[in-house]
Amino acid sequence: MSKESEFAELVHQWYDPLYRFAYSLSGSRDDALDLTQNTFLKWARKGGTLKKRNRAKTWLFTVLYRDFLDQARRSKKFPNIELKEEIFPDSRHSQPRDRLDSRVAVAALSELDEKFKAPLALFYFEHHSYGEIAEVLDVPIGTVMSRIRRGKDRLRNLLEGRGQNDGKVVPFSRKQAQS
Numbered sequence: 085m086s087k088e089s090e091f092a093e094l095v096h097q098w099y100d101p102l103y104r105f106a107y108s109l110s111g112s113r114d115d116a117l118d119l120t121q122n123t124f125l126k127w128a129r130k131g132g133t134l135k136k137r138n139r140a141k142t143w144l145f146t147v148l149y150r151d152f153l154d155q156a157r158r159s160k161k162f163p164n165i166e167l168k169e170e171i172f173p174d175s176r177h178s179q180p181r182d183r184l185d186s187r188v189a190v191a192a193l194s195e196l197d198e199k200f201k202a203p204l205a206l207f208y209f210e211h212h213s214y215g216e217i218a219e220v221l222d223v224p225i226g227t228v229m230s231r232i233r234r235g236k237d238r239l240r241n242l243l244e245g246r247g248q249n250d251g252k253v254v255p256f257s258r259k260q261a262q263s
Contacts, residue, residue: 087132091127091128091131094124094127094131094140094144095124098140098141098144099120099124101209101210102119102120102123102144102145102148103116103117103120104209104210105145105148105149105205105206105209105210106119106120106148106152107190108190108193108194108201108205108209109149109152109201109202109205110152110155111190111194115155119148119151119152119155120148122148122151123144123147123148123151124144126147127140127143127144127147131143141216142216142219142220145206145210145212145216145220146219146220146222149202149220149221153198156198188243188246189208189239189243192239192242192243192246193205193239195242196235196238196239196242199231200231200232200234200235200238200239201235202220202221203217203221203228203231203232203235204231204232204235204236204239206220206221207232214228214229214232217232
């Protein structure tokens with residue numbers, strides 16, 4: 085397989101999950117697009133040095149997350165003011181009933197502290213294992229488990245306060261999120 089076709093396959097496989105993760109972190113369509121594109125740019129420049137190709141997923145999500153943190157640090161110095169409300173982008177695989185729930189979930193998720201937002205987004209939206217999340221965020225697995233638990237509690241409180249929870253932590257199942 086040529087490098088170009090390998091890169092095209094990688095983009096095809098991971099673009100949507102990376103974009104969703106970036107959007108769940110940033111809450112901005114433009115920032116999510118920038119983060120995703122920058123991640124693939126870095127792969128094009130440095131990804132060939134990765135010895136184990138089965139580690140590409142973790143590498144991509146780690147790069148995106150670190151870029152997001154860098155962007156967040158810069159934005160504290162130079163804040164960006166949004167002029168219009170962003171909506172959760174439609175997924176080409178989602179049903180209309182799921183899109184509303186995902187918007188509510190992402191809105192509530194965006195209100196959480198960063199240390200809870202990233203593990204929850206990786207776990208629920210991108211279906212990473214605890215081990216993968218620990219590697220992406222560069223924290224121990226126990227910390228990931230604790231942050232997911234505490235983040236779920238905080239997310240549940242936010243959703244119940246809006247009358248949107250219906251007894252679920254995230255208002256859609258993993259199966260619906262994948263369809």
